[in-house]
Amino acid sequence: MATVVVARPAARPTPRARDEEVLVWPDLVFVEFISAMLFTVLLFLLSYLMNAPLLDEANANVTNDPAKAPWYLLNLQELLLHMNAALAGIVVPTVWLIVLMVFPYFDRSTDGQGRWFADVNSVKNTVVSFNVGLWGTLALIIWNSGKAALWAKDWFGFSGGSTLAFLERSAALKDPSVVPWPGWADSIPYLWFNLKILDEGPGAGVTTFQKIDLPTLLVDIGIPTGFMVGLSCLLIFFFWKINWVHTRRDALITLMSGFVGVFLMLTVIGTAFRGPGQDLIWPWDLRTLEGIPGQE
């Protein structure tokens, strides 16, 4: 006997209660109209008061320092300063977008939908996670830029010397004077032939996939990945221990709120606090230097 399989949605739209409904015209259409008009007026006003920027004509021979991506990509540009370029520029955003897409398939409960912060502890969870993401990112940036060590030295006369140089920035861990790496550590072979992939364009040549540079791998990929994944898991685990995280939804709130904090801090630092040479500076000292390469 043939079996007929009928596709059914996982959850159905809820039945409608007519007495709790209002007509779209005028109740909704007018709200939409007013908000659209309000934004139109505000944008006209902004456009009247503030001109879109236009610098000198593009010139490949005159570099901008600092050269910055559009503001919504400055979070990634900030990440680039702290880790491997492929990890910061491609892997992190791609993985995060996939994680975002997977949210509703991970949390399949229909509880608490349609209401702001419907779950118990969700406001506390959101506020604390957001702040941990925000200020934790700032702390990590200050540490990895060497500023924390500089201030410790200037204000308290504390200096870790070369053995504690990793306290200044993680990149110091690559230095053999800080960590006694064995001679073979920076060239561990894993391919015994010359694999040429997409070998074209400037800088192309013998592929670099044949050998692993362990110190670089650790500093540029291992430590940042450990921080990003480890701290997120640690925060969720901690909230689980203090009973703020009970459900998958709670865990997602921690993750999302932490992400918003991190995203915001990275964007603000990248936009307003990075000056020439991508050094940390105060926003009022921010100037864009233009120069001919080699003759600045």
Added chain:
Amino acid sequence: MAVEQPTQPTLGDLIYDKLFHNYVWRSIFRTGYPNTPRNQMLVVATNVFLHLHPTRIHRTHVKITHTYCLGGLTFFMFLGLTVTGILLMFYYVPSVDRAYLDIQNIQTNVQFGQLMRNMHRWMAHAMVILVFLHMLRVFYTGAYKPPREFNWVVGVVLLVLTFLLSFTGYLLPWDQLAFWAITVGTNIAGSAPVLGPKTRFWLLGGFEVGPDALIRFYTLHVIGLPLLAAIFMAVHFWRIRRDGGLARPL
């Protein structure tokens, strides 16, 4: 017993009747003025633009604090960007020789040109911010939950498309800000393992930002990405209706 007599129509009534009850007007607008519940529902159901909405909606959803109109405003920014973008296209030629001069020309010689360019720029920034805030609203109200899982995924795609639309537009003024921002941005794309250099080459049409990059970004900005965004928006709006409207407590 006094019987109420019908009053004589005033001049205003006659003019109104001539204007809105004639054959031509009725051929365009099937319903009368929406001042009765019947006409109010008919106008939403029969108007091509308004029929994105259902005729009725749950009373909690018209409260401004429920959605802050963020999704609708994002769409409104898209429409505004389309209008101002078309006006800018009248004067802009995407060639290295002309792009920068055309922008200067728009700002100085075209009537309201500076205003149109400013509107386009600030609306683009507003759209990026609004789409991000809309995502947060959907998340914190749990509106991604079943049966709206797929529409959340479509929303994430639209978020990426919004970023790409803004990014491709960034190069078009062909000034130092644009040139170096796109150089940095495409270098980020080029850092991907294995496929990075190829992706960067494909994006720029060469190894550096130049005439080929400008025409590619322009084409993507004015036709490729808006078309893709429009398709995904259509799916997004359609799914909102099919999945039972805005999320609300079960």
